[in-house]
Amino acid sequence: MTTNILEVSGLKTYYKTRLKEKVFAVDGVDFVLEEGKTLGIAGESGCGKSTLALSLMGFYFPPLHYGSGSIQIHGRDIMKLSKEQLRTQISGREIAYIPQAAMNALNPTLRIIRFIEDIMKEHRPELTKKQVWDMAVERFETLNLSPKVLRSYPNELSGGMKQRTVIAISTILNPKVLIADEPTSALDVTSQKAVIKLMKDLLDKQFIRSLVFITHELPLLYHVTDDIMVMYAGEIVERGTAEQMIFDPLHPYTKKLMGSIIVPEEGMKGHKLAAIPGTPPNLKHVPAGCRFAERCSYAQDQCRENNVAVKEVDGRQYRCHFDTGTLKEWYANEQS
Amino acid sequence: MSSRDLLIRGRGITKVFGYGAAKTTAVDTVDFDFHKGEIISIVGESGSGKTTLAKIIMGLLKESGGSIDYKGQPRVLRRHADRKKYWKDIQAIFQDPFSSFNLFQRVEKLLLSCIRLQGLKLTKEEQFNKMKEACSFVNLKFEELYNKYPFELSGGQMQRLMIARIFMLHPKVLIADEPTSMVDACSRSTILDMLLKLRDENEMTIIFITHDVGLAYYVSDTIYIMEKGQIVERGPAEDIILNPQQAYTRQLISDVPKIHTAWDLG
Numbered sequence: 001m002t003t004n005i006l007e008v009s010g011l012k013t014y015y016k017t018r019l020k021e022k023v024f025a026v027d028g029v030d031f032v033l034e035e036g037k038t039l040g041i042a043g044e045s046g047c048g049k050s051t052l053a054l055s056l057m058g059f060y061f062p063p064l065h066y067g068s069g070s071i072q073i074h075g076r077d078i079m080k081l082s083k084e085q086l087r088t089q090i091s092g093r094e095i096a097y098i099p100q101a102a103m104n105a106l107n108p109t110l111r112i113i114r115f116i117e118d119i120m121k122e123h124r125p126e127l128t129k130k131q132v133w134d135m136a137v138e139r140f141e142t143l144n145l146s147p148k149v150l151r152s153y154p155n156e157l158s159g160g161m162k163q164r165t166v167i168a169i170s171t172i173l174n175p176k177v178l179i180a181d182e183p184t185s186a187l188d189v190t191s192q193k194a195v196i197k198l199m200k201d202l203l204d205k206q207f208i209r210s211l212v213f214i215t216h217e218l219p220l221l222y223h224v225t226d227d228i229m230v231m232y233a234g235e236i237v238e239r240g241t242a243e244q245m246i247f248d249p250l251h252p253y254t255k256k257l258m259g260s261i262i263v264p265e266e267g268m269k270g271h272k273l274a275a276i277p278g279t280p281p282n283l284k285h286v287p288a289g290c291r292f293a294e295r296c297s298y299a300q301d302q303c304r305e306n307n308v309a310v311k312e313v314d315g316r317q318y319r320c321h322f323d324t325g326t327l328k329e330w331y332a333n334e335q336s
Numbered sequence: 337m338s339s340r341d342l343l344i345r346g347r348g349i350t351k352v353f354g355y356g357a358a359k360t361t362a363v364d365t366v367d368f369d370f371h372k373g374e375i376i377s378i379v380g381e382s383g384s385g386k387t388t389l390a391k392i393i394m395g396l397l398k399e400s401g402g403s404i405d406y407k408g409q410p411r412v413l414r415r416h417a418d419r420k421k422y423w424k425d426i427q428a429i430f431q432d433p434f435s436s437f438n439l440f441q442r443v444e445k446l447l448l449s450c451i452r453l454q455g456l457k458l459t460k461e462e463q464f465n466k467m468k469e470a471c472s473f474v475n476l477k478f479e480e481l482y483n484k485y486p487f488e489l490s491g492g493q494m495q496r497l498m499i500a501r502i503f504m505l506h507p508k509v510l511i512a513d514e515p516t517s518m519v520d521a522c523s524r525s526t527i528l529d530m531l532l533k534l535r536d537e538n539e540m541t542i543i544f545i546t547h548d549v550g551l552a553y554y555v556s557d558t559i560y561i562m563e564k565g566q567i568v569e570r571g572p573a574e575d576i577i578l579n580p581q582q583a584y585t586r587q588l589i590s591d592v593p594k595i596h597t598a599w600d601l602g
């Protein structure tokens with residue numbers, strides 16, 4: 001039987017502006033992540049992907065504030081814990097988070113091993129420096145990273161190597177869930193592949209149990225994650241398996257996103273890329289109706305008037321007024 | 337392609353950085369022929385010398401060896417006036433939109449400087465209309481933007497504004513150095529569409545510098561594959577991608593995740 005490692009329900013988090021307005025960047029998100037599964041989160045810039053990742057950690061620094069909802073890790077609601085408990089019991093042990101551009105956060109005056117010693121001082125104070133060193137070397141060797149890296153300074157490493165080092169350091173305490181926010185978008189394709197391989201290794205060797213992977217590169221998600229979730233304007237608009245989402249999307253927004261994929265395969269040339277007109281809505285004044293209605297080519301009056309709850313059909317979730325049959329018929333007509 | 341006019345021709349371009357033991361050859365005897373209205377992609381991994389080559393073509397770096405002909409004449413960039421004239425014809429979009437703007441200039445001033453570079457004498461109204469037209473070409477609203485500073489714009493907006501500049505200047509050659517690596521997939525398709533539209537309207541030559549083989553295949557007529565400073569393979573996009581000859585090209589293609597075939601992580 002599978003157990004749910006991460007359960008998020010009704011999560012709302014907002015940014016407070018100087019004028020005391022609340023801007024909900026994550027607006028009522030529910031999802032479940034099963035143990036051993038990987039989940040990809042996709043969407044345009046500014047749709048709330050990174051805010052969601054940040055919110056999952058339980059740390060809220062102004063201007064980001066917690067609104068409502070719960071985040072449960074193995075049935076334990078982390079929103080009910082104190083900051084001290086979060087820091088010592090959750091962060092790094094249960095959930096590890098790799099923010100965007102994490103590789104630029106390494107202090108250039110310290111050798112890599114010092115970062116690991118730093119973590120151990122907090123979480124495993126009983127270990128001696130020698131034991132930490134041995135442990136680090138062992139971990140790096142298992143992950144096919146050269147232990148020489150441990151003695152290097154960050155500026156001696158290439159971008160891809162730095163990113164892999166950051167991932168290795170942040171998973172050293174064997175967290176259950178790793179949240180990686182755009183870990184490969186600053187890298188070239190060859191280093192990207194190395195980073196993906198490292199994450200697969202971590203999963204295979206059970207150093208981490210589950211992975212939440214945030215990116216806008218859809219072909220990447222297709223190969224890395226079991227499920228894909230698409231966000232738009234702070235809401236989840238669709239979730240399904242990677243296979244379903246890429247080849248058989250339901251929501252018009254997902255459909256457009258999948259149309260913008262570029263791959264070096266036959267038939268790509270001369271293929272018209274889908275572009276979405278306009279920009280996402282300003283989250284300060286969200287429209288009353290479906291949030292995508294303004295840019296949706298299938299939108300009708302009812303879409304603009306009232307929003308719709310997430311529907312569940314054959315284990316897939318999507319947020320649209322129309323049923324799957326109607327949508328599929330439209331897509332088929334468009335193709336011909 | 338060969339029927340088209342040859343615009344830029346390079347023979348034996350070499351660039352060496354450093355002296356003695358620290359000597360590095362970033363670009364090693366590279367030959368190229370860029371034609372009018374052609375879209376070329378230079379593909380290679382980080383550190384393969386593709387940006388250095390782009391800077392040499394731009395005239396921002398001086399080549400250590402080799403020669404470049406522009407419109408059949410050897411290129412002269414000795415005096416400032418020569419360079420200014422050359423840059424009226426050749427323009428660039430860089431990878432990081434956040435660092436290609438002057439932080440202290442409003443959008444209006446940036447676009448006005450394009451008019452000045454062309455040496456046009458226009459009335460206030462004509463200037464306004466011209467800037468408005470350029471912005472509407474890239475789906476931006478000039479009325480909302482002209483008063484803003486670059487940091488108030490999003491990455492995609494900045495990159496589109498860069499294209500608006502190109503639209504105003506009508507250069508003969510555009511060098512696009514990773515123009516879409518910092519923007520998301522949706523803005524990427526919008527930006528690529530705009531660039532292709534510019535090519536169709538003005539017969540502009542576009543040189544894409546990228547590490548993404550998929551992107552290169554989608555946009556370009558000709559692909560140059562660059563490894564450690566050398567061009568290892570060049571030819572029409574279809575041939576290179578669907579039937580690669582060199583091991584390095586095959587590796588680059590296999591590193592990109594695809595959606596119809598398995599991705600070998602081995």
